[in-house]
Amino acid sequence: MxxxxxxxxxxxxxxxxxxxxxxxxxxxxxLITVLFSSVTDEAGFSLDGFSTFFSSRLYYGTLLNSLVVTVCVTVLAFVIAFPLAYFMTMFQVRGNRIIQILILASMMSPPFIGAYSWILLLGNNGLITRWLQSTLGLESPSIYGFAGIVLVLTLQLVPLIFTYLMGAWRTIDVALLEAAESMGITGWRRAAKVIMPLLLPTVLGGSLLVFVRAFADFGTPMLIGQGFRTIPVLIYSSFVGEVSIDRSFASAVAVIVIAVTLAVFLIQKYIVDRRTFSMTAMRPIEPKRLTGWRGLLIHGYVYGFLVLALAPLIVVVVSSFRNTLYGQFVDGFSFxxxxxxxxxxxxxxxxxxxxxxxxxxxxxxxxxxxxxxxxxxxxxxxxxxxxxxxxxxxxxxxxxxxxxxxxxxxxxxxxxxxxxxxxxxxxxxxxxxxxxxxxxxxxxxxxxxxxxxxxxxxxxxxxxxxxxxxxxxxxxxxxxxxxxxxxxxxxxxxxxxxxxxxxxxxxxxxxxxxxxxxxxxxxxxxxxxxxxxxxxxxxxxxxxxxxxxxx
Known part of the structure; x- marks a missing residue:
């Protein structure tokens, strides 16, 4: 000094x-240039981009569509991931370590690959679509639109919350669970009343990432959205449109997207800051052996999700060896x-x-x-x-x-x-x-x-x-x-x-x-x-x- x-x-x-x-x-x-571009045009200062967006249902509806998709994906991802992490932590699931690696691997591929693989399965000429029509005479559910986007993004992002939850489970001391059990609180009541409050900061952190990724995903709605347009697709089409390009409007929509994600981040941070605490597992949870019908149900849930998560990847690998004619699949396999x-x-x-x-x-x-x-x-x-x-x-x-x-x-x-x-x-x-x-x-x-x-x-x-x-x-x-x-x-x-x-x-x-x-x-x-x-x-x-x- x-x-x-x-x-x-x-x-x-x-x-x-x-x-x-x-x-x-x-x-x-x-980022400042985007903000500047959103409030200017050739004549100078202008809020026409924002005015155009909020004055047309065609435009602000894409924001509502994105929010609905994002909320559905975030809720469904948690609803699926929490029992998955609970079962994998509390019980001895066969192949536990391999399952965790495969679940993590399923998350690492881009979401648009998941969308593409589900097109191969349930698209207009998909494997399942053709099998149902030719064998059972049934019409398969469409993968296109709102339901398809939610399905693809949920399967892609469940592992994200699952990974956060598995890390948080390791900080819970078994003494807390034993104390709850001594008071007659067991099973799902214990999970909801004791474990869930302890994991809330982790759940909110994982949910924020799911929200941001689902809200900003472009590839999935672009490939399977068809008439269901989301805000990333609107930004893309406005910025590099084939018919017309309006970069001022695209910048205005981008600023709106930043405002939404920033608001969600600040709300999540506020809640977490008010509920911050630390835990150290002096006695980590020891998984229990599974027997009877409970074991079958738990293994069925874990393996069932794993099959759904990996099926798109397997389909892509198999399809890479199928013969094609003018880009479309035909009979036979080769390199x-x-x-x-x-x-x-x-x-x-x-x-x-x-x-x-x-x-x-x-x-x-x-x-x-x-x-x-x-x-x-x-x-x-x-x-x-x-x-x-x-x-x-x-x-x-x-x-x-x-x-x-x-x-x-x-x-x-x-x-x-x-x-x-x-x-x-x-x-x-x-x-x-x-x-x-x-x-x-x-x-x-x-x-x-x-x-x-x-x-x-x-x-x-x-x-x-x-x-x-x-x-x-x-x-x-x-x-x-x-x-x-x-x-x-x-x-x-x-x-x-x-x-x-x-x-x-x-x-x-x-x-x-x-x-x-x-x-x-x-x-x-x-x-x-x-x-x-x-x-x-x-x-x-x-x-x-x-x-x-x-x-």
């Missing part, structure tokens, strides 16, 4: 300033889909790895620096930086994509379609989650070890590079693998930003489905699923099977 008792300016302050300036320029400024699309496959895989790995390296470097600054160098500047990194947490990926193309599609900095903007978009999208997980690791690392290194003559920078990072490397790498999975499956953030030279596997799959090339789409989806599974196996191996996964 100096004579005035204030902290001296040092190199870490420079790092904090550079990170804050970079974040303001790369994230905050693009034709892979062979005919091998040029595109190599290009998509090359782009996925080059863009994804570059984004991942950038992401990890920034996350480590931000975490170190916010934990070890606490001040107003690092507090601001920590708060800003949470912005993409509540801003949907589609809106981030619009913000980047609005800010960087004109001189002096034109990045649209470039490698750089794809890397930037993917890194921004995952940054809040990686920073939070790295910050949690940094809090667990004792400052005394760093102080010992400094006392022996090492600089703080050298201590971070040679002591802190290697000590936290297993956790950082495990988080990086999980970030990699979400990076390679990302669609909505990069939907406006790519060109043919920067098209990734996820974007390639979406393009092939839109073109009606179902066989090629299935082949590309299978490759993406294989990459996802291999990444998850690596994550499990690195974490020793004990790491709680936070999405």
């Amino acid at each position: 100096n004579a005035g008792g204030t902290k001296q300016y040092d190199g870490w302050t420079t790092v904090a300033l550079l990170l804050t300036g970079g974040y303001l320029f790369m994230v905050v400024w693009p 034709r889909n892979y062979i005919t699309a091998q040029r595109d496959i190599f290009r998509y895989i090359g782009n996925t790895f080059s863009i994804g790995i570059t984004a991942l390296v950038l992401l990890v470097m920034v996350a480590v620096l931000v975490s170190y600054l916010t934990v070890r160098r606490k001040n107003a500047l690092t507090g601001l930086l920590d708060t800003m990194t949470m912005i993409p947490y509540v801003v949907p990926g589609l809106v981030i994509g619009i913000a980047l193309i609005t800010a960087y599609s004109q001189p002096p900095l034109v990045l649209t379609g470039s490698f750089a903007i794809m890397v930037l978009a993917l890194a921004i999208r995952r940054l809040p989650y990686t920073v939070r997980s790295t910050t949690a690791l940094m809090y667990q690392f004792s400052p005394s070890i760093e102080e010992a290194a400094v006392s022996l003559g090492a600089s703080k920078t050298r201590t971070l590079i040679q002591i802190v990072v290697p000590a936290l490397a297993p956790g950082i790498l495990a988080g990086a693998v999980l970030s990699w999975v979400t990076i390679i499956t990302e669609l909505s953030t990069t939907l406006f930003l790519y060109n043919t030279s920067t098209q990734t596997l996820a974007l390639g799959i979406y393009a092939q489905v839109i073109r009606g090339q179902l066989g090629t789409a299935a082949a590309l989806s299978t490759i993406l699923l294989v990459l996802t599974m291999l990444s998850l196996l690596l994550l499990m191996r690195m974490s020793g099977g004990n790491r709680e996964v936070r999405i």
Whole structure:
């Protein structure tokens, strides 16, 4: 300290300033340009975009549609996930560990792959549709519209709440359950009156993520929505419409989406802050053996959900080997889909790895620096930086994509379609989650070890590079693998930003489905699923099977 008792300016302050300036320029400024675009037109200041949206049922109805879908998906996901986590924790379910891995794996594929696979099952020419018509003479329920969107998103997002609940269950002491049982409260009454209040912060946290993902999902309603339009589809069609483009209107709708997600986030945060408490399981719950009809019902519930969750993925893999004619499936199996699309496959895989790995390296470097600054160098500047990194947490990926193309599609900095903007978009999208997980690791690392290194003559920078990072490397790498999975499956953030030279596997799959090339789409989806599974196996191996996964 100096004579005035204030902290001296040092190199870490420079790092904090550079990170804050970079974040303001790369994230905050693009979002400000969207806000500016929403209240201006060629003549100057204008609120016509908002006026148009709220004056037409065709437009504001998409917001109502999205809210109805999102609420239904969030409620259904919890209703399904809570019993699933309860059974998996309280009872000995056969194959428990494998089931958890498979449930997690089912969540890692993009939602639009789930939509596409259900088209293969229940579409107009789907497997189940044709079987019911030819064998039983029955007409299958349609996968298109509101019901189909809710089905696909619910199956996709149940594992998200399930993962949060499984982590929270491990903090409950069995003494609480025994105390409730001694008072005559058992079974579902105990789950509702004792366990549920304890898990409420976790449930709200998981539900917020489900809400944001369902509300902002573009691929699913685009593929199977048909006449049921949601707000992400409206934004997309307004921004890159075939008939007309109204970017001012699209920006206004994007601002409305941000307002909705921000309001939900603040409400969730307010409730959680009022009910925050800590638990430590001195005696973790010991699963009980299942016998009789109860065992059959519980196993039936767990395995039944697993079949529904994995069925779309299995269908995609099998369909990738079916013969096609003009993009449509015909009888017979072969490797034709892979062979005919091998040029595109190599290009998509090359782009996925080059863009994804570059984004991942950038992401990890920034996350480590931000975490170190916010934990070890606490001040107003690092507090601001920590708060800003949470912005993409509540801003949907589609809106981030619009913000980047609005800010960087004109001189002096034109990045649209470039490698750089794809890397930037993917890194921004995952940054809040990686920073939070790295910050949690940094809090667990004792400052005394760093102080010992400094006392022996090492600089703080050298201590971070040679002591802190290697000590936290297993956790950082495990988080990086999980970030990699979400990076390679990302669609909505990069939907406006790519060109043919920067098209990734996820974007390639979406393009092939839109073109009606179902066989090629299935082949590309299978490759993406294989990459996802291999990444998850690596994550499990690195974490020793004990790491709680936070999405």
